[in-house]
Amino acid sequence: MSSLNDTPPPPASLAYGRHTWKEVAHLLADLPCALAGFVYAVVTIALGVGLSVTVIGLPLLALGLAGARGMAGAERARARGLLGVHVERPSRLPHRDGFLPWLWAQLKDPVAWRSQLYGFIRLPWGVLTFTVTLVSLIVLWPVLPFVARGLGNVDRAMVRGLLSPSDELERRIAELESDRGVVVDTAAADLRRIERDLHDGAQARLVALAMGLGLAKEKLLDDPEAAAAMVDEAHGEVKLALQELRDLARGIHPAVLTDRGLDAALSAVAARCTVPVKVSVDLPERPAEAIEGIAYFTVSELLQNVSKHARARSAAVDVWRTEERLMLQVRDDGAGGADPAAGSGLAGLGERLGAVDGVLAVDSPAGGPTVVTAELPWRDRDRDRPAAS
Known part of the structure; x- marks a missing residue:
């Protein structure tokens, strides 16, 4: 052609x-x-x-x-x-x-x-x-x-x-075969991250908790005050373990996204950012769950970059629909200079979006501001929901 x-x-x-x-x-x-x-x-x-x-x-x-x-x-x-x-x-x-x-x-x-x-x-x-x-x-x-x-x-x-x-079919087949590898690699990396977080965090804390409760049981008759102190300490460890499990579950798929959609979920992410973030979500309806999840994690990663690298005073997140595409834009007034070609996390993010026929565009001149625009396919939520039996 x-x-x-x-x-x-x-x-x-x-x-x-x-x-x-x-x-x-x-x-x-x-x-x-x-x-x-x-x-x-x-x-x-x-x-x-x-x-x-x-x-x-x-x-x-x-x-x-x-x-x-x-x-x-x-x-x-x-x-x-x-x-x-x-x-x-x-x-x-x-x-x-x-x-x-x-x-x-x-x-x-x-x-x-x-x-x-x-x-x-x-x-x-x-x-x-x-x-x-x-x-x-x-x-x-x-x-x-x-x-x-x-x-x-x-x-x-x-x-x-x-x-x-x-023809276009040949090109799309080659692209999809390449994207499939990206999806597999990303999923494997996510599984390794979850396994590492469980092993180093909640699992280690629960093991220590079990040992502490075992020692408290042995001291229950001989030294009740020491046993009570150990149980109190174990109670604190339980709270920390529960918080770590909640954080891990939020990293997999936050409950607020499932229950209330992108507006509430992105507002929660923005509240955890180290700079003030203005969030604007203008969607007539909710997209498919898979697309909604990708949009959420895309904005989450971009706001993490703002917190860690941008040296910004403020940021803004806009989400809207244009025909059959879901549009995301994250702006900040930081130092700029973000370059996906430099091997940053933006390159990996672009690959993950490309795996679902999405696009990532970065405009970040030296001195700022930085504007990152992501485009995802819009898929109806009802189409991805299994039919009632």
């Missing part, structure tokens, strides 16, 4: 303009480029298929297909520079752990096979375009702009048809 950034040349005319000379240069370069592509395609496929009865045949074929993607990229760049054709780069193959999954992914890559097909059919076309263009430069030079335009348009069609992504 071509991009909206295509720069179509002006109509051909008898005058030799800049676009005409670019097309002529592209057509004259067709023959050497087509010859290189044809030889590469024949050699890699012949070796791979011919040696497929051995252990090196299919790996050679896979490597040849991977290289075909690179040659297709060079052809797209040539067409972009000389013909003004801006074709989107096909999605990268998703990362595969292990040799056999990588091999299978390479062998069934439609982009690479279309690139090899492009190399095959370009040789006769390259011979034709080189010959016609060269003859026109010598004999038919008055009509060369029209000849170059016609041949160039065929080249444009070939590039768009064979070197662009198959």
Whole structure:
């Protein structure tokens, strides 16, 4: 598919303009480029298929297909520079752990096979375009702009048809496969965090509580006053353990979010922030529970960043709906300089939003202010609720 950034040349005319000379240069370069592509395609496929009865045949074929993607990229760049054709780069193959999954992914890559097909059919076309263009430069030079335009348009069609992504479905499948890995990694990290918090916090406190109560039981008859003091201390430990369990449960899914929605839940988060936060939630109805939870934790993490890093005096949170998207925006008047590319938590947050077809945009110039906007798909709450039996 071509991009909206295509720069179509002006109509051909008898005058030799800049676009005409670019097309002529592209057509004259067709023959050497087509010859290189044809030889590469024949050699890699012949070796791979011919040696497929051995252990090196299919790996050679896979490597040849991977290289075909690179040659297709060079052809797209040539067409972009000389013909003004801006074709989107096909999605990268998703990362595969292990040799056999990588091999299978390479062998069934439609982009690479279309690139090899492009190399095959370009040789006769390259011979034709080189010959016609060269003859026109010598004999038919008055009509060369029209000849170059016609041949160039065929080249444009070939590039768009064979070197662009198959369709949007191919791109979305690759994105979703990549996003699935992000979701799995995030879920595993959350489980490890919960396990660590339980082990180091409530579990350790409950073990100490059990030991303290055991000692108090032994002293109950011999030293009632000491036993009473130990029971009183254990009572305090119970309160602390309950508070830690509440905090942990709030980190999984806060009850206020389930019961009262985003407005109340975000107000509670804002109250715990170290700077004053103004919260504005304008939603006609509640989104699906999953989207609501992601929105809550997104704002929670952004406000934690404000507390820890922004050096801000105030912040604001706005939540609203635009058509079928849930919009979140967190602003602060701090020092700015937040950069997702620097490996901060913003990068991980952007990946988690991308896993549900969301988007994160960060505007944080040095000196501030910082504005972080998140966009999530709106999903009706009733659609995600199981039907009554």
